[in-house]
Amino acid sequence: MNHTGTPHPEYPMSDAMVVEALGRNDYPTAIARLESLAAPGENALIDQFNLDLRIEAHRHMRWPELSGGWPAEVQQPPVPGRLADIPAAALDVETLRAGVLGSGGVIVRELLKPSQAEELRQGIDRVLAARHAVANGQADGADKTWYGRSRSVAGGPVQFGTLGANAPADSGSVWAVDSPVMALKLISLYRQLGLPALLHDYFGEDALLSVKKWVLRKVKPNPQQQAGWHQDGRFLGDGIRTVNMWIALSDCGGDAAAPGMDIIPASRRVIHETGTQGAAFDWTVGAGLVAEIEKTTPAENPRFRPGDALFFDEFNLHRTGFAPHHTAYRYAVESWFFAASRAPAKQQPVLF
Ligand SMILES: [Fe+2]
Numbered sequence: 001m002n003h004t005g006t007p008h009p010e011y012p013m014s015d016a017m018v019v020e021a022l023g024r025n026d027y028p029t030a031i032a033r034l035e036s037l038a039a040p041g042e043n044a045l046i047d048q049f050n051l052d053l054r055i056e057a058h059r060h061m062r063w064p065e066l067s068g069g070w071p072a073e074v075q076q077p078p079v080p081g082r083l084a085d086i087p088a089a090a091l092d093v094e095t096l097r098a099g100v101l102g103s104g105g106v107i108v109r110e111l112l113k114p115s116q117a118e119e120l121r122q123g124i125d126r127v128l129a130a131r132h133a134v135a136n137g138q139a140d141g142a143d144k145t146w147y148g149r150s151r152s153v154a155g156g157p158v159q160f161g162t163l164g165a166n167a168p169a170d171s172g173s174v175w176a177v178d179s180p181v182m183a184l185k186l187i188s189l190y191r192q193l194g195l196p197a198l199l200h201d202y203f204g205e206d207a208l209l210s211v212k213k214w215v216l217r218k219v220k221p222n223p224q225q226q227a228g229w230h231q232d233g234r235f236l237g238d239g240i241r242t243v244n245m246w247i248a249l250s251d252c253g254g255d256a257a258a259p260g261m262d263i264i265p266a267s268r269r270v271i272h273e274t275g276t277q278g279a280a281f282d283w284t285v286g287a288g289l290v291a292e293i294e295k296t297t298p299a300e301n302p303r304f305r306p307g308d309a310l311f312f313d314e315f316n317l318h319r320t321g322f323a324p325h326h327t328a329y330r331y332a333v334e335s336w337f338f339a340a341s342r343a344p345a346k347q348q349p350v351l352f
Contacts, residue, residue, distance in 0.1 A: 015033065015034075031050055031054060034046055041181045041185070051180040051184065052150050053351075055350055059345075067341070068240060072097050072101065074098055079103065081265060082296050083265045086099070086109065096311060103267060104264065105316055106310070111308065114307060117247075117249045118334060123185065127271070128171070128218060130144070131147045131174060134148070138331065145181060146179055146181060150177055155175065169293050170329075171222070172217075173216070174216045175214065176214040177339070190352060195337075198331060199243070203337075205341055205352070206340040208343050209352045210349050212346075213236075213244075213347050216333055217333070221328055221330075224324070229317055229345060230317070230319065230320070235283065243311055243337050244262075246261070246309065247333045247335075248305070253304050256303055259322050260303065261310065263317075264323040266293065276289065324344075
């Protein structure tokens with residue numbers, strides 16, 4: 001859509017209800033109408049249009065900030081110095097708050113059913129194969145339904161789009177929005193899980209996804225490698241309200257054959273110094289400083305089963321947990337949610 005609310009001429013979408021809703025910037029109604037016309041995966045053009053509208057919606061809508069106090073007070077972490085660890089049935093705004101703000105993170109066991117995790121894992125393989133085919137000029141029509149950059153994504157080729165023909169077919173990171181069918185299936189899954197209401201309660205206002213912090217990942221085992229310790233708050237800007245839901249789609253971490261995550265279960269809301277004490281990059285926290293932090297809060301490397309999730313926020317210090325015994329790939333979906341009134345425009349908020 002352009003700013004006047006006229007559909008792009010390329011779209012075969014002259015549906016009167018969609019056009020009328022967009023004429024008054026009612027994106028939710030337009031999107032709901034598109035969803036009534038086709039389920040994700042049924043019609044590639046409708047999927048693409050639906051996703052384009054979700055990316056464009058943020059700047060056309062009003063996002064009132066509903067509550068003042070942030071972050072909410074947490075009296076007592078479930079187990080101080082350890083990540084909270086709860087079954088999916090116990091996930092509510094209280095346990096989310098206690099875990100993320102009180103313990104530095106909360107593992108939610110079996111958030112997804114095995115069949116849901118398996119479907120997402122297969123989807124990631126399909127997207128990576130499609131990206132490789134597109135980058136090498138070998139894509140067929142089916143590939144293009146699984147991988148294609150939305151016209152609504154601003155800024156041209158960026159980060160994951162610059163890999164071009166060098167993009168590996170067997171591993172890597174892909175923005176969820178670069179696969180409209182995957183993005184829409186995930187949104188529908190997040191709704192089934194009740195995330196819009198849960199996150200509304202958590203933030204005190206609506207939550208949004210984003211183009212740049214919503215990522216499908218397939219990590220290759222790399223026994224030689226040490227990933228960089230980092231906090232996402234180092235890049236996300238000030239004054240935001242955010243929470244990340246990282247869903248493991250492989251058996252990973254601990255003694256498993258695939259890399260999990262090394263995580264410091266600390267609730268301190270500070271951004272640590274980067275680029276010093278042995279740090280390999282200007283955005284990573286050096287080994288010397290991490291060793292100092294670990295004196296009071298040792299890192300954990302939890303075992304995750306496919307479908308287990310981890311929620312944490314921008315202050316969490318973590319890295320991919322490579323280890324010498326790894327032989328298997330690790331699949332995951334990372335979804336950073338932002339309180340809508342403070343969603344950083346440069347991350348390109350996405351309605352969900
Ligand atoms: Fe991170």
